[in-house]
Amino acid sequence: MFGFILRRSAQSLIAVIGLLVLVFFLSRLTGDPAYLYLPLDSSEAQRQAFSEAQGFNDPLYLQFGRYLLGVANLDFGTALSRNRPAMEVALEAFPQTLKLAVIAMSLALVFAVVVGSLAAAKPDSLFDRIASTASLAGASAPDFWVAIVAILVFSVGLGLLPTSGTGTPLHWIMPIFVLTLRPFGLLVQVVRGTMISALASPYVKTARAKGVQRTQIIFRHALRNSLLPVITVAGDLAASLVNGAVVVESIFGWPGIGKLMIDAIVRRDFALIQATVLITAVAIFVLNILIDLLYARLDPRIRFQAK
Amino acid sequence: MTAPHLPSAHLLEVKDLTVDFLSLGGAFRATNGVSFHVDAGETLVILGESGSGKSVSASAIMGLIDTPPGEICSGTITYRGKKLDDCGVEERRDLNGRKIAMIFQDPLSHLNPVYTIGWQLAEVFSAHGVATGAEARAKAIDILARVGIPEPEKRIDQYPHQFSGGQRQRIMIGMAIALHPEILIADEPTTALDVSVQAQILDLLKKLQAEDGLAIIMITHDLEVAASMADRVIVMNSGRIVEEGHARAVFENPQHSYTKTLINALPHADDTGGTGRRSTTDVGKPILEVKSLNKYYGLSSGFFAKNTQLHAVKDLSFTVAKGETVGIVGESGSGKSTVARVLLRLNDVSSGEALFHGRDIFKMDTRELLGFRRKVQMVFQDPYSSMNPRMTIFDIVSEPWRIHKDILEKSGWRDRVTELLGLVGLRPEHADRYPHQFSGGQRQRIAIARALACDPELIVCDEAVSALDVSVQVQVIDLLAQLRDRLGLAYIFITHDLPIVRHFADRIIVMKNGGIVEHAKTEEIFRNPQHAYTRQLMNATPRPKWEAASAPLPA
Incomplete structure (x- = not known):
């Protein structure tokens, strides 16, 4: 290893x-x-x-x-x-982005797995149709548009949430919501698709013949096998979160590495551009290794090959 | 046989079962009014070819038919006098595994790849609230020992892919019998296994049946397996039961025409006839001479570990003459398919030479190779996966002419395709259909037509009939024999099934672990096998249950 x-x-x-x-x-x-x-x-x-x-x-x-x-x-x-x-400036900004990305990705994954699995358990049910439509909408909505509409509704219209900046827990809500939406939508589609084929697989038939409970079949037998493609997509999405926080951070004035990078480019701050790009690159590289390790953890066939 | 209105006296009784499957093309009736029963300690064999509805009946017993697309239109299934249709979901679930268990054809795909077999065995106990944790694990180890897995304490933490096919089926059986069920349904349990492993699995089932008094419902298309296991047999065709009775009576004196066809299709049914499908033309001079062929596969076992090599083909020499059929027989891993792949230059050779009309195949340049590939064609085991699903039969058969431009003018393609389809027993209008619209046997005919399109001299058949039903196997082999005699073809016929080549091959090469074990004329191999392994291959063909175990070898 x-x-x-x-x-x-x-x-x-x-x-x-x-x-x-x-x-x-x-x-x-x-x-x-x-x-x-x-x-x-x-x-x-x-x-x-x-x-x-x-x-x-x-x-x-x-x-x-x-x-x-x-x-x-x-x-x-x-x-x-x-x-x-x-380097100091970039390292200061990076954790701000990381926090956003980790929270958004975790939320997206957890909700997508639950919603996707339940949708796959009863294809074409009412729940499945609602979940499929909603996730498609979530996956297709451009984040800058969602962000601006959210500001218009919740900050300008209802006055419930701050428009931008940091400081209170309320400041987190809109950036996280906007960042979660797209990965959630995409992942629901992936989870649903892989779960449907996993639930039709021969080993699920064996589990049913063994008399295993339905929930166990869905969340143990099928889900564990469906996770591999889900993780591949999730890894890609996570990388683009670290990277693509640029738009969301700029709109919400979030002092993360995305906003820093844009500022540095606009101001021709060569040193800062180089520092931010390197940090993002290293973060994505670490992420990829983590995904590979997760792969090996989840699938014994890969684990024994890698040895 | 049973009183219709009384609660059933049988352990399990299926009455008048009709199951439909809905698809875009309308409803398909999978079983039609099927009734049977089974009692403790006996084996009922449901015999039928693919699509006969035999598996559907078993799935219905286990409640494994998904609705939709399936629909149980009528029928009752009664277990110990209790109608299963009346059971609640939870009650029905608890019966599965505890009272009625099932094993399947392909144990690798039916075991969950990401959990250890210990976990999967223990799950049987935890799902039924019998035992959990260390207790379930200890029980799982006992089961592994019972079904004959060596070193169970060590192997319990391994994953399905780390076991051999036979061991996986043993593990499946272990899971099924873990809670001492009363009924075991075995759906083609040995079809994916080598003959010698098949015998071991059947023996294991018989042993467990004797120990636990199991009722076994065995589903199979294999007559020999059926004969070796059955107390009673029902024969299914197109969703209906066409014949039923005690095993010996059905096999020795079949009543229904379909059963007769099936039994006559058995390769050694006409033992005395002998050489029916062997070549009638005179065997000419060798067109292919293989000399000391060797093939190694490098197995890279890791980044730092040194490479180990697998000697897949060891020092193989043989010849094939015009109009001759050479059978290469061996179990999986014997290297028989590698021989084919190397001879067609689909894989590189490690050493040795193969002279085709005196030219070494392995030294041919690209242009020469193109000419060689025209003369030597291959037919694969699974014709469906070796045909592009988006091409029509016309495109598939005429494709060689697209590559070898000099064979035929484009204006003549349509007529020639029609002619070739006629040669393999298909109709001209089939040319415009797609592969998925044909049955397995028809697809194999198409594959043969495609091979013939190049006017080949030699056709290499790699398990070309293994995936087909018995009666279809015979048809395809008859076709191959006819074509050989009419066109003067030569065949290399690779198979794991020794009896099937008996009346077709002129000579047989028996391979084991990459080497030749025995190489002789077909009659000599069957009359007087020299090597223990050859005898084992022949012996492994299951013997009918009603014959004594010590019966002499088939002559």
Whole structure:
């Protein structure tokens, strides 16, 4: 098992290195930061001095070398927009996103498994139809639209919830709701589909012939076998939550890594862009390893193959 | 046989059972007025071919028919005088496993892959509130020992995929008899197993029956299995019972024409006739010479562990002549299918040579190989999965002409397809249908027509009739024999079933663990088998229950 993690880490490292290179060059295509950070009426000489001081005038390979050296020491340099070490800023924002993502994903998974299983237990029943329709709607609704409508209804109209920011438990409700909706909708569809085929499988027939209770058949025999594809999809969705919190965080003014990334790009804060991208990449890589381990945990056939 | 209005005196009685299955095309009547009964300690065999409704009757007893699509239109099932239809859901559930148990055809897919077999055995006790935890585990270990799994304490924590097919069926049987039920329903319990394993499983069932006084309802399409187990037999065809009676009477003196067909289809039914389907033309000079063929499979067992190799085919040599049929017989894992795959270059060879008209197959370049593939065709076990479901029969049969452009002008395709379909006993209008619209036997005919489209010299049949019903098997083999004599074809006929090649093959190669155990003319193999393993293969064919166990080998 240890060897397996090592192997996966090595593979991911290659991907991360490629990403680092790409981010470095792409971020430099956004333009010259000197025009953003100095007053509009600053002279050419002042801009030159600024670029010189930040090292932007050095040849690209030198900048790149310095960057890689920094990355190796987990030092991305100073975030120009905040005048603090970029890594520090990014690490501060990351837990905010992580909390949102973990809560949203857990809620989506738990509800989707329960709703999807019950829908699959009686296909074409009233419950199944309601669940299928509602989940389809949830999966298809764009999150920015849901977010704006939610603000309109609950904050502007009813005045029940704050429009944005953090501080009270009430601030959590709308971001989590919006983030949960899409994964929930998609996962219900996946759970329902895999559960229907699992419930029609030969081992379920055996369980019925053994006289096993119906609930046990659904939640032990069938569900455990249905979980593998569900986890694959859930892993993908979780990665896009960490990543795609950008929209939701921007709308709700949530101080997470998504909002930070957008701010950094808008302000040509190269160091901060690089730091946020790396952290997100590492988070997704850890997530993938966790999913692989979960796979092995759930399916003995994979476990014994991996040994 | 029973008084109709009194509470049934039998342990289990099914009366007038009619089950429909609803589909888009309308209702399909799976069983039609089926009645039977079984008493303690006896074995009732329900015999029939696929689609005869024999499994549906058993599923109805277990309450396993899903409604919809199934619908029980009429009939009663009575257990110890109690109508099962009147039972509540919970009462019915508790009967399953405790009083009436069932085992199925394919034990691998019928065991839950993600739980240990210990867990699955213990579940029988916990589901019926008999025992839980350590107590259930101890009982599970006892059961494993009882059904003959070695080292039960160790193996109880393993998963289904870590057992062999025979062991899995033993575990299934163990689960079924765990609570000492009174009735065991066995639905094709040995069909997926090798013959020698089949014999062991049947023996185990007989032993358990003797110990517990079980009533067994055995569902099978295999006449030999039926004869070896049955006290009484009912024969089903198209959802109806066409014949019933005591086993010996039914087998030795069948009344109904369908039963007669079935029994006559048995390969050794015409023992004295001998060479009925063997080649009538003179066997010519060898077209294929295989010399010291070896095939290794690398088994990579881990990242750091060293590779171990499986020697799948060991030093195999044989020849095939024009108009000749060579049977390759062996159990699963004997390497017989690997031989076919290597000869057709579907897998690479490890060493050795195979001369086809003097040219080494393994040294052919791409162009030569294309020509070779035209002359050597293959027919697989499952014709359905080897046909593209979205292609019509015309497309499937004419596909070789798309690849080998020089065989036939496009204008002649339609006529030739019609001709080929006629050759394999199908009608011209079948050309525009799709594979799913045909029965298993018809699909195998289509596969043969496709193989013939290239005007081949040699056809390799890999378990080509194993998935078919007995009566259909005979038809397909007759067809192959006819085609051989008319077209001068040669066959390599690979099978696990020794009797089936008896009247068809000219020579037989018996394989075990990748090597040749015995290689001789068919008659010599059957008259005077030299090797113990060959004798074991022949012996493993179950003997009728009414004959003494010590009866001599079939001559």
